[in-house]
Amino acid sequence: MHKANRIPAAGLVLAAAMLGDALVFAQLDGSGPGRAPAPPDIAQEWRLDNNERDTFGQAPLGDYTGIPFNDAGRMRSDTTPESIWGTLEYQCRPHSAPHQWRGLGGAKILKEQDPITRDVSVYHVQFMRSLDRPIFMDGRPHPPAWAPHTWTGFSTGEWIGNTLKVTTTHLKDGFLRRGSPQTTDMYAMTEFITRHDDILTIVTVIDDPIYLDQPYIHSTTYTVASGTSLTAEQCNGSFAENGGTDRHWVPHFLPGENSALTEWLVKGDPRSTVGPENWVPLEAARGGVKTIYPEYRSTLNGKVSINTLTVPALRSMVSPDKVIAAQSPRDGQVHVLPVQGNVYMLVADGTNITVSVGPEGVALVNTGAPQMSDKILAAVDQLARTVVASPATNRCFGATCPGVWSWSSPYINTIISSPAPARSIRSIVNTSGAPDHVGGNERLAKVGSGFRAGGLDGAVANVEGAPVVAHENVLSRLSAPAGKQAPTPAGSWPTVTYFDEFYKLPTTFNGEGVVVYHEPAANTDGDSIVLFRRSEVISAGDIFSTISYPVIDIAKGGSVQGVISGLNHILDLAFAEYRSQGGTWIVPGHGRLSDTADVASYRNMIVMIRDRVQDLMEKGRTLEQVKAARPSLDFDGRYGSSTGPWTTDMFIEAVYRSLQEKQ
Amino acid sequence: MRKMFLFVIAATVMAGTAAYAHHSYSATYDVSQQVTLEGKLVQFVFKNPHSFVTVQAPDQKGVMQRWSVEWSGTGQLTNQGVTRETLKPGDEVVVLGNPSRVRGEYKALMVSLKRPADGFTWGGRTGEAVD
Numbered sequence: 001m002h003k004a005n006r007i008p009a010a011g012l013v014l015a016a017a018m019l020g021d022a023l024v025f026a027q028l029d030g031s032g033p034g035r036a037p038a039p040p041d042i043a044q045e046w047r048l049d050n051n052e053r054d055t056f057g058q059a060p061l062g063d064y065t066g067i068p069f070n071d072a073g074r075m076r077s078d079t080t081p082e083s084i085w086g087t088l089e090y091q092c093r094p095h096s097a098p099h100q101w102r103g104l105g106g107a108k109i110l111k112e113q114d115p116i117t118r119d120v121s122v123y124h125v126q127f128m129r130s131l132d133r134p135i136f137m138d139g140r141p142h143p144p145a146w147a148p149h150t151w152t153g154f155s156t157g158e159w160i161g162n163t164l165k166v167t168t169t170h171l172k173d174g175f176l177r178r179g180s181p182q183t184t185d186m187y188a189m190t191e192f193i194t195r196h197d198d199i200l201t202i203v204t205v206i207d208d209p210i211y212l213d214q215p216y217i218h219s220t221t222y223t224v225a226s227g228t229s230l231t232a233e234q235c236n237g238s239f240a241e242n243g244g245t246d247r248h249w250v251p252h253f254l255p256g257e258n259s260a261l262t263e264w265l266v267k268g269d270p271r272s273t274v275g276p277e278n279w280v281p282l283e284a285a286r287g288g289v290k291t292i293y294p295e296y297r298s299t300l301n302g303k304v305s306i307n308t309l310t311v312p313a314l315r316s317m318v319s320p321d322k323v324i325a326a327q328s329p330r331d332g333q334v335h336v337l338p339v340q341g342n343v344y345m346l347v348a349d350g351t352n353i354t355v356s357v358g359p360e361g362v363a364l365v366n367t368g369a370p371q372m373s374d375k376i377l378a379a380v381d382q383l384a385r386t387v388v389a390s391p392a393t394n395r396c397f398g399a400t401c402p403g404v405w406s407w408s409s410p411y412i413n414t415i416i417s418s419p420a421p422a423r424s425i426r427s428i429v430n431t432s433g434a435p436d437h438v439g440g441n442e443r444l445a446k447v448g449s450g451f452r453a454g455g456l457d458g459a460v461a462n463v464e465g466a467p468v469v470a471h472e473n474v475l476s477r478l479s480a481p482a483g484k485q486a487p488t489p490a491g492s493w494p495t496v497t498y499f500d501e502f503y504k505l506p507t508t509f510n511g512e513g514v515v516v517y518h519e520p521a522a523n524t525d526g527d528s529i530v531l532f533r534r535s536e537v538i539s540a541g542d543i544f545s546t547i548s549y550p551v552i553d554i555a556k557g558g559s560v561q562g563v564i565s566g567l568n569h570i571l572d573l574a575f576a577e578y579r580s581q582g583g584t585w586i587v588p589g590h591g592r593l594s595d596t597a598d599v600a601s602y603r604n605m606i607v608m609i610r611d612r613v614q615d616l617m618e619k620g621r622t623l624e625q626v627k628a629a630r631p632s633l634d635f636d637g638r639y640g641s642s643t644g645p646w647t648t649d650m651f652i653e654a655v656y657r658s659l660q661e662k663q
Numbered sequence: 664m665r666k667m668f669l670f671v672i673a674a675t676v677m678a679g680t681a682a683y684a685h686h687s688y689s690a691t692y693d694v695s696q697q698v699t700l701e702g703k704l705v706q707f708v709f710k711n712p713h714s715f716v717t718v719q720a721p722d723q724k725g726v727m728q729r730w731s732v733e734w735s736g737t738g739q740l741t742n743q744g745v746t747r748e749t750l751k752p753g754d755e756v757v758v759l760g761n762p763s764r765v766r767g768e769y770k771a772l773m774v775s776l777k778r779p780a781d782g783f784t785w786g787g788r789t790g791e792a793v794d
Contacts, residue, residue, distance in 0.1 A: 058687040082690035083765045086731075179690060236710055243717075243731035243769030251765040260693070260764055269689055 039159040040195040043111040043123065047225035048104060049199075058178040060269055062261030064287030065280065066216075067181055068313070073211025074286060076634035077180045078258050079608065083242055083251035089571065089600035091237025093580045094129045094151050096174025097189055098206045101220045103127055108230040114138070123157065123164075128231045131579055135166050142169050145326035146337060146347050146592045149185050150581055164193040172581075173601050176206060176216055181287075184210040184638050185601070188318050198224040209316040210637040213289040235579060248568045250607040254615050255631075289313045320637060327592040328352075328547045334372065334379040337593060339585050341535025342510045345593055346379055348372045351436045354539035354587045355380060356532060357387045358510025361423035362448075365530045365539040365587075366431055367440030376440060377447065384422030424449045427505065429516055430470040430494060431528045431541025431589065433477040434551075441468055442491035469503065470494035471518050473526030477556065517573075519543055519566035523550060525557025527566065531573055536584045538570055544599055546591025549632075549639045550606065551646050552654035559658040560610050567603040571596060605635050613655045623656050688733075688793060692761040692772040700730050700758040700771065707750040711736045713793075716750065716773070718758055732760050734773040735793045743791055754778055759786065 061082075064074065084090050095103045105128025112122040123135040133152035142154055153171035157164050166189075173185040187208035194201045200222040207215040242249055265285055268275040283299075283306060284291040293311040298304045329335070330350040337345040339354075346353040349372050354365035362384055368376050396402070425448030430438050448466025475494045480486035486493075496503075498516065505514040512534030519527045523542045530539040542551055543566040552558040574584035574596045586594045612631035621629065627649055632640060640648035688694070702720025714734040722728045734740065750756075756778050760771030773793050775786025785791055 058690065061690050081765050082687065083763055083768060083770070086691075086770065178687070233712075241715060241731055241733070241770065242763075243729055243771075245729050249768075251763075251768055253765065257766070258764075260690075267695075 039164065040162055041111075042164065042193065042195055042200065043109045043120075045225045045228045045230065046107045046109065046200055046222035047228065048102070048106055049221040049223045060264030060274075061180055062258075063179065063264055063285060064181060065284055066292055067176060067287040068212050068214045068216060068289035068292055069181070069287040070211060070213050072634045072637055073182065073208070074288075075255060076182045076211065078261060079253045079255060079634070080180055080182055081251050081253055081258070082180070084604075086241035087249065087251070087600075088237070088247065089580060089596060091241065091580075092235035092576065092578075093174075093597065094131060095127070095178075096176075096183065097151065097153055097168065097171050098174070098176050098183065098187075098204060098216075098218075099178060100127055100130055100133075100152070101191075101202050101204065101222075102177070103129055105129070105231050105233070106225060106228065107222060126230055129233050129579075131581065135164075142167075144335065144337075145323060146328065146335065146345070148582075148585070148593045148595060149598070151579065153189065162194060164191075166191040166193065172597055176208075177218075182211065183208045185598075186210050186318060186320050186323055186638060200224075207316050207318050209318045209320045211634075212316070214314040215316065248564075248571070248603075250604045252604070252608045252611070254612060324547050324638070328590045332372075332375075334375045336379060336383060339535070339537050339587065339593060341532065341537065342512065343532050343535045343537040343585075343587075344383060345587050346376065348376050348379075350590060352587055352589060352591070354530065354537070355383065356510050356512075356514070356535070357384050359388055359423070360510050361426040363427045363429070363505075363509055363514065364425060364444065365429045366437040366541070366589075367428060367444045369436050370439040370443065373440040373443035377444065380425070381422055388422060425466045426450050426509065428466050428468045429514075429528065429530050429539075430468060430474055431530065431539065431543075432524055432526055433470070433474040434523075434542060434589075437541070437589070438474075438478065438488070438492055441493070442489060445495075446491070464495070467496045468492075468494045469496045469498070469505075469516060471516075471526040471528050472497035472499045473524070473557070477524070477526060517569065519562065519569060521557055521559045521562035522552075522566040523558045523563065524553050527562075529566065529570060536575070537587065538574060538584060539587045540566075540570055540589065540599075542589035543567060544570065544586060544588040544594070544602060545639075546588050546594060546598065546602075547639070548590065548641065548646055549635075549648070549651040552651070552658065554654055554657045554661070558654070559661065560606065560655045561658060561662065564603060564606050564610065567599055567606065570599050571603065574599070605639070609635065609652075610655055610659070613652065614659050617656065617659060623653060626656055627652050688761075688772055691733075691763065692770075693764050694761045694772070696762050697774060698760055698762045698771055700732070700756075700760065702727075702730075702756070704750055704752060704754040704756050705729070706752060707747075709737055709740070709747040711738070714740060716756075716758070716776070718756060720758075722769070728769045730758075731770045732758050732773050732776075733770065733793065739794065743785065743788075745785060749783070750778070755780060 108126045110124040111120045113119065114121045121138045123137065125133040125135065131152055133155065135155040135157040137157050142156065147170060149170045149172045151172055153168040155166050155168040157166045168189040171185060171187055171189065174183050175181055176183055187206055190205040192203040201219060203217065203219045205215045205217050242251060265278050265280060265282065266276055281300065290296060290306050290309050290311050295309055295311050299306045299309060328347065328350045332349050335347040339345050342356045342358045344355045344357060346355055348368040351368050353368055353376065356363040362380055425444060427450050428441065428445055445465045445468050450464065450466040475497045478488045478493050501518055503516040512532055515531045515533065516528045519529060527541055527543060529541060529543060543563055550563045552560060552563060570586060574586065576596045577583035580597045582595055584596060586599055588594060609632045613626055616626045616629055616631060632648060632652060636648050642648065700718050700720035702718045705717040705719055708715045713736055716732040716734055718730045718732060719727060720730055756776055758776050759774040761774060763770045777784045
């Protein structure tokens with residue numbers, strides 16, 4: 001062979017070899033024609049390295065530097081003491097999601113792979129004080145807004161180059177960082193997780209449109225710690241750590257009462273070597289979007305006022321009004337959410353209906369607005385058919401079927417015939433006389449069949465429809481004496497009333513006891529909550545809402561104290577499953593499905609507002625002055641309203657009148 | 664020597680873990696103030712991350728209250744000679760503590776504890792501070 005010809009041949013061989021290697025490597029790293037390079041593997045043990053702020057301790061009380069707080073966020077944080085962690089409902093809570101990467105003890109990331117494609121379908125992140133946190137990589141959507149919120153929220157992930165972008169929604173209220181800075185349950189969180197060799201960097205963007213003027217961003221660094229074990233700290237809190245004898249004690253500061261907020265500036269931390277940090281301007285210490293940009297420096301010499309300062313603030317991606325409204329959509333539709341055991345939650349045009357479905361039929365707690373009855377009936381019927389009457393798949397053949405005395409498979413009928421009709425509505429409970437809870441009574445009770453009459457011949461006769469159970473004050477409110485015009489038609493009135501502390505359905509229903517408890521002087525004088533004892537579900541009626549302040553009708557015997565007592569009663573009856581989450585599910589009258597932690601947060605809010613109003617009244621403030629003082633400022637963005645049937649002003653007035661009557 | 668070094672690191676990390684449990688002491692209690700509680704011990708819960716002593720003792724108005732006094736975790740107390748058996752219900756004790764920052768809350772952070780009946784004391788000696 002000629003030498004000149006041998007070089008290209010050698011080059012060809014080399015090129016072929018390189019190409020071959022490239023193909024091999026492409027296959028090994030998951031890339032290839034039409035396929036992006038595989039992202040780095042992050043599934044292993046990691047050790048907390050550092051972050052820019054609070055790696056080894058807690059920021060002092062009142063240190064809000066770098067937090068773009070608005071007035072509401074600042075007020076909530078000022079009035080929420082560290083002692084809250086001693087209450088029964090808080091002791092077992094894990095770190096809030098924004099702080100979870102910063103809690104000591106390291107992190108462990110596990111992965112689930114799709115058995116066919118071997119793509120990562122779910123990452124699971126674990127911390128010392130955490131529940132399992134799945135990050136779904138399979139493209140599934142986020143749940144509807146009426147689904148529960150959790151400490152870890154609902155996370156989905158996608159790789160953008162070498163960075164894993166994680167989007168988290170459905171988070172409970174908590175804290176931005178240790179100490180007092182608070183969040184609402186409306187925040188969304190976006191994390192950018194990047195691996196550089198043995199370093200993992202997590203940049204976290206916390207977007208709370210209620211308490212922040214722009215998202216709060218922080219970063220945390222981890223290093224590889226292969227093979228190390230992750231400590232699991234079990235919660236053993238079981239008694240009130242706050243002293244006293246009131247198990248419902250809610251520690252909080254009245255506005256202006258927290259004297260510790262500037263201690264770190266003036267005195268320093270007496271338990272550490274950190275002295276006074278009086279070089280920090282008070283304005284910056286109190287946080288705020290204008291203090292976190294470099295432009296703020298121009299105000300320090302006094303020549304520029306912070307009020308006139310403009311900064312390029314980021315915008316929130318969360319529209320609180322839309323997210324809150326989406327928890328209870330007024331869309332003319334019925335949405336079904338499985339809750340637990342026999343129980344389902346129907347979201348019917350903004351009103352929740354609790355449904356027990358099982359072999360004995362259907363029980364409803366509340367019936368929605370009258371115009372929704374047909375759709376509610378259709379949804380209940382479909383639910384009952386799906387849950388109880390659906391054909392079972394064939395699991396045996398002829399005589400091999402256990403308990404069958406012939407050659408006929410018990411499953412054959414499910415193939416050759418239509419499914420059995422769904423059992424009907426056997427009972428209805430009204431938690432109050434509110435029109436959107438009793439509006440469907442007449443229509444839904446009529447198609448039900450609670451009582452049967454006669455002997456063998458009459459056993460199938462549906463005589464009275466389904467009974468409607470309520471406290472007798474509900475009947476009193478809905479009816480009128482003979483000769484007078486009743487506010488509602490007689491067909492919608494409760495047919496079984498009780499007057500005592502509680503009423504038990506006469507027999508177990510769908511295998512469980514159902515107890516209706518009276519909550520005196522709450523929204524009105526006739527409110528009830530309903531406990532499904534085996535399913536561990538409480539239907540709370542209007543005592544609890546995730547979309548508004550409680551509607552308190554003073555004229556009908558309601559009071560803020562009664563609402564608080566009702567919420568405390570729910571907390572007494574309910575259990576958390578683990579780390580103050582899950583367990584007994586609570587269906588609010590309006591809004592998303594909740595648990596004890598959500599009810600505790602709502603109860604705490606009502607107590608704080610009640611005490612603030614009480615304090616103002618003791619100082620001699622009139623109702624108008626109390627309203628002007630905005631005692632609910634820190635909660636108004638979440639639960640308040642300036643328009644509609646139940647405004648913040650109406651709520652404050654109801655609290656004021658309740659306390660006035662108490663005096 | 665290497666094993667000893669690792670042990671020291673492990674002990675340091677574990678101590679840190681207990682110390683940085685949920686809440687901070689100076690955030691919860693006003694450590695510039697002190698309150699003296701003289702009364703009967705109701706229960707002693709020896710646990711992590713913090714132990715608790717419950718004492719029936721009068722408040723400043725002389726009204727008997729149920730006080731919850733936060734103490735160290737089990738590791739720190741054990742190293743200082745305090746065990747699950749050290750305190751018994753019914754013990755008459757004198758507790759000096761830092762009160763809660765929240766008005767109306769009957770809780771304190773342990774500064775010292777004395778049991779006059781047998782002269783048992785905790786607090787004041789080197790290391791005897793809740794940390």
